[in-house]
Amino acid sequence: MSVWFNPAREIEALLRQAAEAVPTLGKGFNPELKPSDPRHADFQANGVLAAAKAAKANPRALATSLVEALRQQAGWDETLVQVEVAGPGFINFKLTPAALGAWLREYRDESKWRAGAARLMGGQKVIIDYPSPNTAKQMHVGHLRPIVIGEAVARLIAFCGADLIRDNHIGDWGTNFGILILAIRRAKFVLDPQSPEVLEDLERLYKEGSAATKADPALLEAARAELAKLQSGDPENLALWEQIVAVSNAACQRIYDQFGLKTDYILGESFYRDKVEQVYTELQQCGLAEESEGALVVWHDEEPRFSRQAETKLPFIVRKKDGSSNYASTDLATLLYRTQHFKATEIVYVTDGRQQDHFQQLFLTGKKWFQATQRTLPRLRHVWFGTILGSDGKAIKTKSGDPVRLQALIDEATQRAFESVTNKSPDLPEVERQHIAKTIGVAALRYADLSSNRTMDYSFSWEKLLSFEGNTAPYLLYANVRVRSIFRKLNLAVGQGETGASDPTTPTEIALARKLLAFTAALDQALEELRPHHLCTYLHELASAYGAFYAADNVIVDEPDVQARRLMLCARTSAIMETGLRLLGIEPLERM
RNA sequence: GAGGGGGUAGCUCAGUGGAUUAGAGCAGUAGCCUUCUAAGCUAUUGGUCGCGGGUUCGAUCCCCGCCCCCCUCGCCA
Structure with missing residues (x-):
């Protein structure tokens, strides 16, 4: 008999089989096997208690029957696992030194554990989205968690056998670029990619620009104009934008290197700028999106807080009233791209917890959109973290x-x-x-x-x-x-x-x-x-x-x-x- | 107001889909280095598991109500 990699899973499977031979239990019995207090056992099965209650049977007698049936199972070896009924009807399992020794001799190194763990996520194609910082800022303490948690989660998923793609979805197409470009022009700042302080300079310029546009509506208009020029492909603004992004990415990379963080792709928001039109069209065609206060929005009436009836309205705004995209638009386009281009079966988003509403809306919208267009939706998970x-x-x-x-x-x-x-x-x-x-x-x-x-x-x-x-x-x-x-x-x-x-x-x-x-x-x-x-x-x-x-x-x-x-x-x-x-x-x- | 998270030892946090004494680290106390790295090990002090009900033989854990802290709530991401 081969040595069990994960004894708990094997014992649980055997318990399910054994239960089929016990009239009161039968198919569908959940053993509820879980790790036990080491003073008692390695694992304990609690499921008999619930089953006995439902069947009005004596729990200890039922547990005893199950143990007897278990002992009849092929593959059950009492020299490896000791079993006993305990307390009101728990079944305790204790691995013997022989079982421990066999496991230690068999599962010697990482390749063996990888092989053992591969059944957990083997065959899955997973995209993980992290650390996804905003462009033109230095990395600060707020970037620690997405880097650290994202990397750990990524490695875990890959270890468990999934085919993993790390996609750094940087924020490189936001409204802040209008302000930044305007500030650079007004200060006649010459961007030197080689300068070690270039990012600090950009941050300072952004701060000044931000304050200036707040104080002066004319400047705010000018900033919007710069953004519009950028988004419509103005060569000068595009060149400047490219430089900013390059400088920013290089600075981030210096941090990533120190954290051993690898990325397979950097497909930021800008990558999707020509892919949002399809999102608007399709969402409207399948009746999901509608105009509201000039914006294109999606309501989810089945969720009280996202419904039209909510006291404070919180629609999913997929296109702003000025016609430009926001992160809802690009995230939807990204979802489609990852599904079609990468054939993702699962997408994991690593962001802080304040974005929970956004991702719930994104997932709901994605589900309905894909259903209406006969696409298969990958499993979507928001791995969020606190402050x-x-x-x-x-x-x-x-x-x-x-x-x-x-x-x-x-x-x-x-x-x-x-x-x-x-x-x-x-x-x-x-x-x-x-x-x-x-x-x-x-x-x-x-x-x-x-x-x-x-x-x-x-x-x-x-x-x-x-x-x-x-x-x-x-x-x-x-x-x-x-x-x-x-x-x-x-x-x-x-x-x-x-x-x-x-x-x-x-x-x-x-x-x-x-x-x-x-x-x-x-x-x-x-x-x-x-x-x-x-x-x-x-x-x-x-x-x-x-x-x-x-x-x-x-x-x-x-x-x-x-x-x-x-x-x-x-x-x-x-x-x-x-x-x-x-x-x-x-x-x-x-x-x- | 709605939604999310939290409220467990002096501090920082685990945990529990119901079992005897509710765990760990720090801090405190008492020991252990001529012997494989003492950044360690052993023992020990310390808790009405936010409050009140309910279900149960039994609840920190499940259900209901309440209190406190943090976060989010229309065109930022």
């Missing part, structure tokens, strides 16, 4: 009220990490300490963002972030470094020296082994709702389990079989830790 708060409980800002620059954040984290590394490991060469510091600094920034539920706001605190203790990236990196150190000491590569490994034996070995197997459950959980914090929680628990093992059981010992099995546990710990860290976007370290 990063400062110590005052409000969105984080600098003292002057400006957003904190992302580069400044990276630099400070790196600098503090460098001090720590130098303090702890003064003997390492300075070049290596700098590399370690950069890795830790960026990792700490990332992990702080990923480790709490993405839909929560979270408080940014240098103290917590840079403390390098507790549930942090440095703790995980350090746990892995300690594993690798053992192999280095023995002059072995990770994965060598485990021939003849016996099954986990001591309590700390068994606890560690069970935690290693729980990797599959953590993947399931993180993937389910695309919430990377489940993976963080898991990795922290794994590091803790390793810490206890490391303190209790010496790896380098005289008995060959004991050393072999402990080396096997070490190798799996390191491999799962490194795989997990990379899924989060964190590059592991050899030393620190």
